[in-house]
Amino acid sequence: MKIALIGNPNVGKSTVFNALTGSNQQVGNWAGKTVERKSGSIHRDNDEIELIDLPGTYSLTAYSQEEIVTREYILREKPDVVMAMVDASNIERNLYLVLQILELTPRVVIGLNMMDLAKSAGITIHSNRLAQALNVPVVEIVAAKGKGINEFLTEAIRVGKLKSESVWDEIPYPDELEKRIQAMEQLLTGTIWASKYPLRWLAIKRLEQDPEIGQTWQSIPRSSQRNKKQDPCHDAGDPLKYVLQESVTLPGEELLQAYEIEGWSKDHFEMAVADAKYQYISKILPEFRVHENSAKPTWTDALDKWILSPIWGYPIMFLIISLVFWFSFVASAPLGGAVSEGMAWAAEVVVSLLQWSHVPEAAQSLVRDGIFAGVGAVLAFVPQIAIFFAFFSILQDSGYLARAAFLGDRFMQLMGLHGKSFFSLVSGFGCNVPAIMATRTLEDPKDRLITMLINPLIPCVPRLGVMSAVVAAFFPGSRGALIMISLLLISLLLVMFSALFLRKVVQQKERSAFVMELPLYHIPTLRNVLMPTWQKTYSFLKRAWTFILVASIVVWVLSSYPQGAPMNATWAGKMGEGLAFIGQPLGFDWRIMVAIVFGFTAKETTLSTLGILYGVAADASQSIAEAMTGAMTPLGAYTFLVVYMLYIPCLASVVTTYKESKSLGWTSFGIAYNLILSFVIGWLVFHGGKVLGF
Amino acid sequence: MLTSIMEVLSCKSLSMAQLAEELGYSVRELESALEQMEHMGYVRREVLGQACSPSCGKDPSSGECEGCSFLSPEGFAFWVLTERGQILSGQSSGK
Structure with missing residues (x-):
């Protein structure tokens, strides 16, 4: 007796095969691990059984x-019975797959495995109701524990010995499809192909224009495939290999052409047949499956009704983001x-220590006016940045960030922005460099280019x-949160x-739609909030001590030489005055322009540059905030913020854009x-603000 | 079921739960159908947002980018029509 063991990958098939044949095959998750046919002999009572895995x-x-090998075996070797393993979960x-086997x-x-996982x-x-629904025996097994495996085989032997074949209700296909299947069946009746294959199955495959139907293959005997003695990895199995003998076109070509004109291509047939099977499964499922939690709405479902609502979703998002900024400002x-x-x-x-050690005045100035003013200006905002990171991590870990992205996409649809591009833009809030890299997953080069070009407009974490x-x-208290949101x-x-x-x-071209997988809501764990917060803050600090330190020294040199010259006569001052004509219409003085230029390398250096140029360390009691507020109006500060937010994020992002677009022109x-x-x-904000009396 | 999913995928973006509500199937059934459609070559599952710059390493515990100053946020997983799926969907709507 020949028995075939079939199932989806990772359903526990190899475990059952090993338990029944005693072979020493290892179970794992490698895709296509059982791409070779494995056979084993079983002696049961007076029966000699060949089991094929x-x-x-x-x-x-x-x-x-894999699918071709499996199908070819059932069609050509015609096993006495098929043991179909099914994952209950x-x-x-x-x-x-079972429905497709039943058509053959x-x-x-059916061996119903993984009931424990399902439970x-x-x-x-x-299982008894499943057996009734499909009119085939069903045996519950727990393959991993060896339970039910012998009963599964016993039932298979019983079915294999039956004189008559059981009848099962054929899958009901929609009328439009059914009449075409029947027409093809009529055409194929009486042909040599109809004697080789089940007629209905053959007709469906012909409509799907299955490339394998019509091909004649010959199996190669095991001995000619490889020498057992020379192969140290040989096991009990023998690979199933066929050589193509001939390929002929089946009847029905004219009918297929007629269907094509009617709009029924091979893909339409394929989809319609698969669709009918899924409809059928969906219809019979309630007869044998009880899903305890399916009727009860989960917390996630209940919250999503509000959070993803087209009406309430946006005000809620606005409220959540406002709270994040408000807490970030107030708490920090x-x-x-x-x-x-x-x-x-x-x-x-x-500096006192340096004075006591009689270190030269220039070195003292470098430490005080360069390093402490520059790096210190950045470090002073580490608590604020860390708290912002913590809130960002909470949003991420709770599952809200994915929802915000989903809502954002819906909003962007109005502007014709490609849906998938939006996810790369959301990544830009972390860092524009990986966000630009993330556009790689967009298949259309034009989509990629647009997403790359607009990505710098998303303010990254620095x-x-x-x-x-x-x-x-400039805007202390809760006013700050409103300014950030604006x-x-x-x-x-x-x-x-x-x-x-x-x-x-x-x-x-037009944007494409998608179905998004959203994670379940859950209360963020302390570890999942603190770890990313620490990692991001540490990364920020690391840059402060490396890149920003170097940038601070460079700015100090530029703003200190020629020695003894007033600030606006130093190299930095001359550079700033050379750029002043650009900044003047926006109300920027030369120091802001120099800070903007240094910001090209990395945005944090803007803060350190401002710290040095505004001489923060010269008056230790004065913070950068106080130094800047004395030199700038709130409107000027807001204009600076707008320009700062929108111009190029950093040198790294420009290089990445070039690498990804491979175009100097587009970069x-x-x-x-x-x-x-x-x-x-910036100009519009500055002059608009002035007109409005700010 | 599969055809309805294709119809929706060709015109609007939804979450899995919203799709389930719209089509009257459970999320589990939809996931299974989408996996089958992916196997057939009509849809594709994509994950966006997890790319790291070339200089980045990957933290083995968190799987996030390291060494590119700031870690990228989470990845977003979604299903889209493949070119073959778009062609089929376009033909169906014109049928």
Whole structure:
């Protein structure tokens, strides 16, 4: 007796095969591990059984080698019975394969495995009702524990010995499909092919224009395939190999052409047949499956009704983001003050030590006016940045961030922005460099280009950090949160405007839709909040001690030489005055322009440069906030924030854009677009604000 | 079921739960159907947002980017029509 063992990958088939044949095959998750046919002999009472372990497969359509091998075996070797392994925890997909097997042979026994997993997921499968629904025997097994395996084989032997074949209800196909199947059946009746295959199955495969039907293959005997003695890895199995003998076209070509004209292509037939099977599974599922939790709405479902609502979703998102900024400002204020005072105290102590050690005046100035003023200006805002990171991690770990992205996409649809692009933009809030890299997963080059070009308009975490520092200085308290939100709204509006504009420039095709997988809501764990917060803050600090330290020394040199010259006569001063004509229409003085230029390398250096140029360390009692507020109006500060947020994020992002787009032209366009856009919007904000009396 | 999913995928973006509500199937059934459609080559599962810059390493515990200053946020997983799926969907709507 020949018995075939079939099932989806990782359903526990190899475990059953090993238990029954005693072979020493290892069980694992390697895809296509059982791509070779494995056979084993079983002696049961007076029966000599050959058990074939066929490759794990999801269907019997010719999509992969595994599927072809499995189907060929059933069709050509005609086993006496098929043992179909089914994963009870994923029964929908497993039954799809069972239905396909039933179309080939009714001699099937189902082994219902992983009932324990199904139970833990709140799913109960009534095996007797499943047997009734499909009219095939069903045996419950726990393959991993060896339970039910012998009963599974006993039932298979019983079915294999039956004189008559059981009858099962054929899958009801929609009328339009059914009449075409029947027409093809009529055409194929009486042909040589009809004697080789089940007629209905043959007709369906002909309609699907299955490439394997019509081919004649010959199996190669095991001995000619490989020499056992020379192969140290040989096991009990023998590979199933066929050689193509001939390939002929089956009748029905004219009928297929007629269907094609009617709009029924081979893909339509394939989809319609698969669809009918899934409909059938969905219809019979309630007869034997009870899902305890399916009727009860979960917390996630209940919350999503509000959070993803087209009406309430946006106000809720606005409220949550406002709260995040508000808490970031309010909670960090005392800590920020303490760090500032600590830095001022440390600067005094270090400089006193240097004076006591008779270190040259230039070196003392470098430490006080360069390092402490520059790096210290950045460090003073570490608490604020860390608290922002913590809230960001809470949003991420709770599952809300994915929902915000989903809502954002829906909003972006109005502007014709590609849905998938939006997810890369959301990544830009972390860092624009990986966000630009993330566009690799967009298959259309034009989509990629547009997403790359608008990505710099999303303020990354370093920019948000510096922005929140400046906002905290000029707009203390809850006003700061509103200012931050207004800046983000400007960014969002410009992303939308730019998407529309760039769609015209690069002639992008229409956006595509998607179905998004959203994680379940859960209360963020302390570890999942603290770890990323620490990692991100540490990363920020590391840059402060390396890149920003070097940048601070360079700025100090530029702002200290020629020695003894007033600040506006130093190299930095001359550089700033050379650029003043650009900044003047926006109310920027030369120091702001120098800080903007240094910000090209990395955005945090803007803060350190401002610290040095505003001479923060010269007066240890004065913070950068106080120094800047004395030299700038709130409107000037807001204009600076807008320009700062919109111009090129950093050198690394420009290099990444070039590497990803492989176009110097588009990279230059991106730089020019961001610079022009930032200054134009800055000008509008500054002069608009003046007109409004700010 | 599969055809309805394709119809929805060709015109609007939804979450899995919203799709389940719209089509009247459970999320489990939809996941299973989408996996089958992916196997057939009509849809594709994509994960966006997890790319790291070339200089980045990957933290083995968190799986996040390291060494590129700031870690990228979570990845977003979603299903989209493949080119073959778009063609089929386009033909169906015109049928």
